[in-house]
Amino acid sequence: MFLTIALRSPVPEVPATDLGFLLHKNPARPQSLEVAGGTAHVLYPEATAERCTAAVLLEVDPIALVRSGRGRSSEGFTLGQYVNDRPYAASSLLAVALGKLFRTAMNGRCDARPSLAASAIPLEIHLPALPCRGGAPLADRFFAPLGWTVDARPIPLDPTIPAWGDSRYIDLRLTGEVRLADALNHLYVLMPVLDDAKHYWVGPDEIEKLLRAGEGWLATHPEKELISRRYLAHSRNLTDTALERLTEADGDLLADDPTTEFGDNLPGSAGSVGVVGEGPAAAQSGPPGGGSASTRPSLAAQRRAVVLEVLREVGGQRVGDLGCGEGVLVGELLKDGRYDLVVATDVSSRALAQAEKRLRVAEMSDRQRERLRLFQSSVTYADERLAGLDAVVLMEVVEHVDPPRLPALGRAVFGVAKPGAVVVTTPNAEYNVRFEMLSAGAFRHPDHRFEWSRGEFAEWADGICKAYGYAVEFRAVGPVDDEVGAPTQLAVFRRKEEV
Known part of the structure; x- marks a missing residue:
């Protein structure tokens, strides 16, 4: 799984490398972290005053994931738990990794650059392989209302055989002036929602995760019901509870x-x-x-x-x-x-x-x-x-x-x-x-x-x-x-x- 987050210098006196401060990850030093089912790496393929890009690479071992009990029970065929797209396509695994890698950034805290953390900044996000049940139009419906310019392109099953058509994956690029904490929370919620699947059991505690990551944007999102339903694995009880929580008793959203x-x-x-x-x-x-x-x-x-x-x-x-x-x-x-x-x-x-x-x-x-x-x-x-x-x-x-x-x-x-x-x-x-x-x-x-x-x-x-x-x-x-x-x-x- 692969994801990049790039910052173009928002103003001349603010170098783009300040992205490292916001993410709490030094551009000069690659870092790794063990997460469920694999290892997450953060590195910077470019780090200049004009443009800085942070890349997240998640190495997933599908066999270890199944043996740990975190894999889904059925993948559609006998060896599906072992032969699948988990090592390659963004999913709830990557969302969990983002939460562990950038927890402080997702909370909007940066003691070194507090004003920058509170500001909308010119960001570019690239997910080269994202499962999307609903296709490219659904990605636009989810991200565009949040201030992103969305470029979602279907990935063909086989570029050499056009007759086979498109796969269920898209190449997603997002550009916009968005607060970094908001951008990370958008990804945390919407990656598994677009995939319409999670690699772990979904229980009542997922409501709190959804509300926490969706604070400030989900309640007013035109697709909040669909987002909540998918995030909560189509559980009616959990979804109803989440929607009630999103609706403050005396407020229109x-x-x-x-x-x-x-x-x-x-x-x-x-x-x-x-x-x-x-x-x-x-x-x-x-x-x-x-x-x-x-x-x-x-x-x-x-x-x-x-x-x-x-x-x-x-x-x-x-x-x-x-x-x-x-x-x-x-x-x-x-x-x-x-x-x-x-x-x-x-x-x-x-x-x-x-x-x-x-x-x-x-x-x-x-x-x-x-x-x-x-x-x-x-x-x-x-x-x-x-x-x-x-x-x-x-x-x-x-x-x-x-x-x-x-x-x-x-x-x-x-x-x-x-x-x-x-x-x-x-x-x-x-x-x-x-x-x-x-x-x-x-x-x-x-x-x-x-x-x-x-x-x-x-x-x-x-x-x-x-x-x-x-x-x-x-x-x-x-x-x-x-x-x-x-x-x-x-x-x-x-x-x-x-x-």
Whole structure:
């Protein structure tokens, strides 16, 4: 297996040989490391101030791999475990080797060149033989959204016999200005995904590996479901868990990463939070708490901050988070001593289990545990346990409900539970045109049943008020665009006798 990573000098005063600092591997000294099934070598075929190339050569012994118990049980024919492409084609073996060779680099740490480690730099990556189930177009679908220019060329079965056609391998070249840590993590995840196979048993611990390596890019990737499914060996349970973990309970995925242009850092936006109608002044108010675009909190964090502020405004000591997911907002509510009772519900038992783990319920004091009610419930069914609350939150919940079930949600929440106040947040569909990676007409999340424009949201809210005796006020969350509004729209419903 063979892989090269080349750096062209990003600026004249920064020599390309600084790649050695970033990788923590000296260009003047070849290094070797024993890994599962073989030996990995790092050497530099070129190292000049203008261009530096690091090469990774992985020598795999397929016989030793099988004898160690790490080989797959079946390779399609009798001697398949011993006669195969493992010594020659990039696979999960190479991904594991990268993780061992460049662990510190993958974490983005370089004490010698911290600013360079944090910067996007001109990189060229070459994988001369990569198994790709799905062909060259799939490689483009995976890497292009991450900022790479992709040159994926099918490798013929036999160049001298064109009639045989192409093999399942591609010659892959990637070029782009990408942070080195991100580049390594892209490779770590996507090499075995393109191969659609792993040389070792895939268990629950692989979810953590996927989330760690995919941090900052996988949650917003248009092919995240396919990537997760392949990485986790098509295990439905593992894949569902990974996708739930990728989806923060109160966040739409596209707007959750403050380091990308999605949501928080759109050109010309200031990450403001204001009341609808404040106009350009709101858009210039800056992120909550000040700070530059690089330090601005994600839209999900802004959304939580606004919801918490609204709950403080409406008052009350008994609050509920309906559709709480993994309990991120619940954790913030429990930190606030003004709340005597925090009710957290979700229709998903798996999400509730994750919330219980995140909140460390088992480690809570008796007093803290008495303040929390965590149970399974659906927002479309009346639940008497929700009666008597001062305020409830439906944060990024309504858009996951099938439209024919929305009247049932209205009856259950506003007609039966009848809290003093209801805070609802949902995506603003008009803002979707500002997401360059979102195709026309597509939703921000695959589980969304709809996404409302501001007018549609206002129409639904007006119907709720007339049917159940509430008054409503609208607010915007996130960068306010003069043409399309903010990415998240928020409504505060107050029961009329509470107004």
